Each structure stands twice: as structure tokens, then as C-alpha cells.
Amino acid sequence: MKTRFYILLVLVLSLNACKTRSKQVINAKVTELKKDSLLKIGTLKEKEIVKSFDLDFKFKVNAGQEEDFQTFKTYSYFELSKSGKIIYVDKSLEYEFGNKLYPMVIQTGQNKFELLVEINDRPSINYIKIFIIKDDKVLKIDTLPAFISKPSDLNNDGTKEYAGLLDHGEIWGKQK
16 A cells, blocks of 8 residues: 555656646746747738739739749739739748749629749649639638649630649659
8 A cells, every 4th residue: 555655756746847847847938939030020021012013904913022942933922903902911821923924813793803823842742722812802702723834625616625633743752
């Protein structure tokens, strides 16, 4: 009975020591983060626009917070405006503008549009974020597979269609 009590006591004390240590580590990291963020206040140029696109129907896309990966660039600040009025801002995704197809605006009705923008989704294949816009307001946001080329008559019916891929396969092992 005494042995069980000592084992239980050691376990409780060990768990308590682990909890205290993890709290110290967490508090130390929070303090470090606060110091780092204090240094950066006032120097962050989040809204500094480094890329801008004037699109059809008086739409404009501005992008900032560029990150250069040598073979492509991503932008973490995205701003959509129509006729000079900002209608959407996003800071949560990595937008990419290397493909000449995007951004693309398609009129789908009277004062109704669809805007397609490419999203970098590493390590997965890029996809398209589609904004459905009516009367200068974003009604819905959805996703599509990335198109692989300009529209063409894929099934010889006289109508041009877009084609895309939902995902790409990964090759394991040595690359030649």
C-alpha cells in the first residue's frame, strides 16, 4: 500500500513539474513575441501596393506583401475595387499573378460579374478563387480548379470551354 502511495505521489509531482515547465516556456515565448512585435510597429507596410491590375468593367486589383520564390511570387495582401470603391480586402491567402489568364473578369448579367484570381496552394496545385459580384458587392466566394489554357472548343460543339485540374500526382523517389 505504501509503495502505491509513493508511486502515485511521484506521478502527481512529475505531472505538476511538467505543467509548470510548459507554462514557463509559453510565457517566455509570449514575451519574446511581444518584444519582436514592438520593434516592428510602424515599419510594417501592409497596404503598400506592389502590383496593380486595371481590369474590364472598371475593376481594379491591388496586391501587396510580395514574397519572391525565384520562380514565382506570391502576394498576401489583396484588394479588389470597382470604380474606385474598395469592395473586398483579404490578408489570409497567397495570391499569385504569374499566369496570364488571371485575374479575369466575366460579365454574367446586368451589373453582375465573376472575377477569377489564382491562389497559390503549395504543395497542392494552385486553384482559382471566384468572386461573384453584383451591384459593387461581393455576393459569394467559391473555388474552381486552375485552368490549364485559354478557352477552346474542346468537344467540337461550337462553344469555347475552359479546362482545369483538381489536383496533380506526386512522384516519390529519386528524380531523374
